[in-house]
Amino acid sequence: MLTYVVALVVAVAPGALLGFVLPPGRYRWAVWAAAPALTLGLTSAAMGWLPEFGLPHSALAVLIAEVVLAGAAILASRLVARGLVEQKDGDEGPRRPRLRLPSVRPRRADVIGIAVPTIISVGYGWLMLGRFIAPPGWDAMHHGYFSRRMLETGSATMASACSTSIDSIPTCGFYPVAANVSWAQAAQLSGGHISSAMTTWSILVGPLALVAGVYACVRALGGRPVVAACAAVAPAVVGPLWFSAVLGRITQLTGPCMAVGIALLVALALRGRHPVRLGVLAGLASAGLIMSHTYDILLAGMLALGFLLVMRGPLTFSGSAAGTGAAAVGALAALGPFLAALTGANGERASYAAALPGQFGKAFEYWVTDPQRYVLFGFPSPGGGDFQLSVPTIRIALAMTVVCLAASPLCLVFRQLRWARPWLLAGVVFTGVGIWTTMSDSASAALVSSLWYGSRERLRLLIFPVYGLLTVAGAVAIGLAVQWLLVKLVARAGALRGSTAPAAVAASVLVLSLTLLAAVPASWRPLRTHFTSLAPVDRSYPELYRWLADNTPSGKSVAADQRQYLTWSYIDYGVPGLFGIEPVPAFEAAYYPARLRAWDWLVNNRGAEPGGCEVRRFNIAYVVVDERPLDKGNYDLRRVAASDRLALVKQVGTLNVYRVTEAGRACPVAG
Numbered sequence: 315m316l317t318y319v320v321a322l323v324v325a326v327a328p329g330a331l332l333g334f335v336l337p338p339g340r341y342r343w344a345v346w347a348a349a350p351a352l353t354l355g356l357t358s359a360a361m362g363w364l365p366e367f368g369l370p371h372s373a374l375a376v377l378i379a380e381v382v383l384a385g386a387a388i389l390a391s392r393l394v395a396r397g398l399v400e401q402k403d404g405d406e407g408p409r410r411p412r413l414r415l416p417s418v419r420p421r422r423a424d425v426i427g428i429a430v431p432t433i434i435s436v437g438y439g440w441l442m443l444g445r446f447i448a449p450p451g452w453d454a455m456h457h458g459y460f461s462r463r464m465l466e467t468g469s470a471t472m473a474s475a476c477s478t479s480i481d482s483i484p485t486c487g488f489y490p491v492a493a494n495v496s497w498a499q500a501a502q503l504s505g506g507h508i509s510s511a512m513t514t515w516s517i518l519v520g521p522l523a524l525v526a527g528v529y530a531c532v533r534a535l536g537g538r539p540v541v542a543a544c545a546a547v548a549p550a551v552v553g554p555l556w557f558s559a560v561l562g563r564i565t566q567l568t569g570p571c572m573a574v575g576i577a578l579l580v581a582l583a584l585r586g587r588h589p590v591r592l593g594v595l596a597g598l599a600s601a602g603l604i605m606s607h608t609y610d611i612l613l614a615g616m617l618a619l620g621f622l623l624v625m626r627g628p629l630t631f632s633g634s635a636a637g638t639g640a641a642a643v644g645a646l647a648a649l650g651p652f653l654a655a656l657t658g659a660n661g662e663r664a665s666y667a668a669a670l671p672g673q674f675g676k677a678f679e680y681w682v683t684d685p686q687r688y689v690l691f692g693f694p695s696p697g698g699g700d701f702q703l704s705v706p707t708i709r710i711a712l713a714m715t716v717v718c719l720a721a722s723p724l725c726l727v728f729r730q731l732r733w734a735r736p737w738l739l740a741g742v743v744f745t746g747v748g749i750w751t752t753m754s755d756s757a758s759a760a761l762v763s764s765l766w767y768g769s770r771e772r773l774r775l776l777i778f779p780v781y782g783l784l785t786v787a788g789a790v791a792i793g794l795a796v797q798w799l800l801v802k803l804v805a806r807a808g809a810l811r812g813s814t815a816p817a818a819v820a821a822s823v824l825v826l827s828l829t830l831l832a833a834v835p836a837s838w839r840p841l842r843t844h845f846t847s848l849a850p851v852d853r854s855y856p857e858l859y860r861w862l863a864d865n866t867p868s869g870k871s872v873a874a875d876q877r878q879y880l881t882w883s884y885i886d887y888g889v890p891g892l893f894g895i896e897p898v899p900a901f902e903a904a905y906y907p908a909r910l911r912a913w914d915w916l917v918n919n920r921g922a923e924p925g926g927c928e929v930r931r932f933n934i935a936y937v938v939v940d941e942r943p944l945d946k947g948n949y950d951l952r953r954v955a956a957s958d959r960l961a962l963v964k965q966v967g968t969l970n971v972y973r974v975t976e977a978g979r980a981c982p983v984a985g
Contacts, residue, residue: 317506321514324377324500326522329353329599331384335391335591340534343420344582345595347530348575350523350568352595354492354602355648356380361470361495362651372468373498391591423539424529431525431546434829439517442556442691442842447856448509448882449516450849451562458885459894460491461498461508466888470495472655488655492605493565507886512564520568524549524779527574531617534578535624535733538814541790544821545733548782551832552715554692555782556841558775560848569610570776572603577617577736583637585627593637597644604649604656609765613776616743620736666768668755677753680770681745688715690832692778693841695771702840707831715781718788718824721795725787728794730817734787741780748773785828786821793820850879854967861964861971862936863887870935873913875948878940892932908932916978917949918957927981934974941968 329352333345345352360379364371369379448454460475467474472489493515500511525546532542549555558567576599583592603611622629649656670676681687684696685703690711694701702708725731725738751763752770766772797816810816831837859882862872866889873892874880883889892909908928915925916937939954954960954970959978964971 317500317504317510318514318518320504320506321497321500321511322518322522324503325350325353325496325515325519327353328356328377328380328384331381332356332387332595332598334388335595336588341582341586341588341592344530344534344575344578345592347526348523348572348579348595348599349526350519351572351576351599351602353380353496354572354606355598355600355644356383356602357492357495358601358605358652359383359598359648361492362648365469365471366651370468371470373464373470373495373502376470376495377499377503421539424533427539427543428525428529428546431529431543431550432522434547435521435525435550436518438550438556438832438838439521441838442845443513443516443559446513446845446849446851447853448507448850448879448886449512449559449562449564450845451560452848452877454509454512454559454562454564455879455881455885456562457494457564458497458508458512459881460489460494461501461511462885462888464491464495464498465502465508470498488652490565490605490608492602493568493607509882509886515564515568516559520564520571521550521555523568523575524555524571527571527578528779528783531574531578531621531736532733534582535621535736536626536730537733538818540818541786541821542733544825545783545786547825547829548786549779551690551711551782551828552688552692552785553778553781554695554775555778556691557693557695558778560844562848563607565607566772566775569603569607570613570778572599572606573610573614574617574779576600576603576611576614577621580614580618580637580641581621581625583641584622584634585625585629586633586637589633589637590640593640594644596637597641597646598648600641601645601648605652608656609772610776612765613740613744616740617736620739623739624732624735666760666763668759668763669752669768669770671755672753674749674753677749680752681748685712685716687774688712688719688781690828690837691841692774692781693844695774702836705836707834707837711828711831711837714824714827715785718785718792719781721788721791722784724791724795728791730794730814731787731790734783734790737780737783737787740777741784744773744777744780786824789820789824790817793817796820850882852967852969854969855879855882858938858964858966858969858971859883859887859889861966862889862938866890866935870933872936872938873916873934874938875940877948878938880938892934913948916957916959916974918953918959919949920953924980924982926979929974929979930981934978936963937972937974939970939972941970 326349329349330346332352333342336342336345357376357380360376360383361371364375364379369375443449463475464470469475472491475491475494497508497511500514501508528546529542532545533539537545555567576596579592579596579599583589583596586592600611600614603614680696686694686698686701687696689708703712722734722738725734747762748770751759766776793816797810797813801811862883866872871890871892872880872883876893881891881894884891884894892913909932911923911925912928912932912934914922916929916934917939937960939949939951941951954972959975960972961975962970963973
């Protein structure tokens, strides 16, 4: 539990401090809504510049630098920026001394409007992704490995962290690791596991960022507290929020969540009262998102454009120029040390063939008419099998969602739905881009799709908040349409003219209904079961990890099948593995096959070449196998048991630990 609390504080607090750069009122609340992204921006700046100046750059050194940078920004805002907290707007508060940090008292309706969606979202997060021994998915181990390397090397640089071997051989020239630094910080401060810090991001940090960002955006664009709260809840049950973590890419889940708050900062910087300060913060937050999950900045940019178009207030050339320039300064300040690597990191994204070349009908079906796109929790994904349409709760929720989505374009008609127009714009644009890149084999389509590695699913996960927000907008539109008809046709309904009650009732009825339908086990259990198949859930795992940590000699490693989650024994318990995370082949073309040769030799696979020399080279002390069947067998249990190269020394549930014998280490010397 301590690790969860520390991970949340580390992810939010440094960025939240930057809220005091602004005077009390809506601008400060907007900054706080983007606090996790701002923290990532501070992290990026610190981990980039500390090595440049020859300063310590461990995970904790980066955290200290984050706080120092935030404190320096607050101090500068009071000593340098004349009139910084002396605003004339009523919502900005009275004049106050420069060095005093004034308090902000939120309204009770807003407190409830954020608290209730937070509880619901975190509850579903715990239901879907909590209670695992470690986060599900292969990429979760990939990212956890990076954080472990940061702690072991005492360096938060990519050159030190991105390694797949016990010999610290770097395998990456560039990778966005700002979130990995945060997990390393939390684990080191709390003394807990990196996996716990990562889980905190999945079920706390990401959902909190989404709730705060959506609520702030809806309120900033004129939405009432009840409608804003409903909009903040909806993505937890409509759209693939939780499914985003299916491969273990925790930043794939949290990136779009943070993009919402960043978009609001950008829009306020260009159309608000504090263009320079908000611009710098918007640029810093954008840099943090880029250094965590690069292409999510596309959603932030599209939403920012939509907010800018519908936000009230003067749009002046001087203010826009100041905000744009300040944003560029803020982004460059954080990304400066990484620009060369960032702009040269396109090798993996060179070209991707269209999934359905020339097939507009099928592409349109995938992106628009496939009902699986709109089911509860967005699972299973469009075009996939195991569609649960026979489940009553799924069927009812799907009908409600589709009807409301069909009504969502009415947000262009009703002024009360001005807050939904940016989401409609984002949905239409990205859906159009998705159709185009799915069916077109042109060079331009291949270039655009390469931003998300050519994966249609990644683009769907990028825009997951859109589905829930537009569903609520459609429900409100239906309520407003009914209100308009009643006022026109029923004499006694005149009191409804201009009332906000119908919108609140419509949104509340929809979200309450969907939330209750989603809470039925038949609705959420299929996705949870899918996560279970991708995670170490047996309590034998931590017992095995502890045994290996206590019994593996210093400098020795443990060999295990890469798909059986034994890498967590290294990430959380410090037991080096033979494989770690499989590297990109181009980086270790000769080095990695030697590990496979050692593995095949030890588990006595058919046709295995003698690998005793490699066993010695990698200091393999133990081999771990699981008695449960694998999807693709990398070993045969009978051949393992019959091998004289291994000796069984420990059984933990279905997990068997074998000690490497002298026969397994046999290495003939030439001559």
